[in-house]
Amino acid sequence: MINQNITVIIPAYNEAAIIGDLVTEIKNLYPDFEIIVIDDGSDDETARVAQQAGATVYSHPYNIGNGAAIKSGIRKAAGDVLIFLDGDGQHKPDEIADLIAHIPPYDMVVGARSTSDQASLGRAFGNKLYNWFASYVAKFSIKDLTSGFRAVKTKVARNFLYLLPNTYSYPTTLTLGVLRSGMSVRYIPIKTRRRKTGKSNIRMLKDGVRFFMIITRICTLYSPMRVFLPVSFVMFAGGLINYVYTFLTHSRFTNMSVFLFVASIIIFMMSLISEQICQMRFERRGADRPILKAGSKKKGS
8 A cells, every 4th residue: 555645747749549548547556646747749639638537737838858848747746756657658557556665765766677678779788888877977786777667756856857858868867866966766677568659759879969968967067076087097098108109119208198198187187176166066055954953853743
């Protein structure tokens, strides 16, 4: 039995063929859940079908993006825990209970797809690379960086609203933001269903570059030395190799070696400054929050 206030948020764009069945399935399984469908400027009857099935529907005037729909849902949600799942019917509503079972103690629980559940081998390989890079950034083993099926505490999600992009890459930003802020994340295995209609709007090259840039941006926001130090090391190693080569072949210390050494030092110093700025920003945020003494209670509790 689930004893929490739960809001299910479903972003949908031109999903009239499946959204009604999805909402009905969720309502049959979890009649007490609030179900919010964000119609992201659909050209079909997505909003009407979802509303007839029993969901609360909010519509964007035009197509803004999957992440924008998620943000609208977070703002409107009344539950203490939010469930995100895609409107294309790939996620199984009966697995929502498995996610919620781990909140608390975890701040976010994510459904991790297996390699066989990926849309293609190329997508699976790309996701493996993103997972590896994100794990390096977050210092945490990330099983499925781009999974849109997750449960998260409402307060946690709202803390990262200002960071979330309007595109499909919102799971990447949310995952790295939660991990780099020192909050807890758990991955549980899930099985996905094949899309009944349409096809994925994610493009491997275009969205892949976007995911990579978002990972790098979040890294530099929360832990800049994880980006700067490898670059500094590569520049220094390049200068050293060039110096050894030119010294052995021409007995010279070339300008290129000087440039690479100086560049590595500058990048290293920039990493120190960036790390200090990042630390001060978090200390300032921490100072703005009330400190509760042991045994004390918040006002109104």
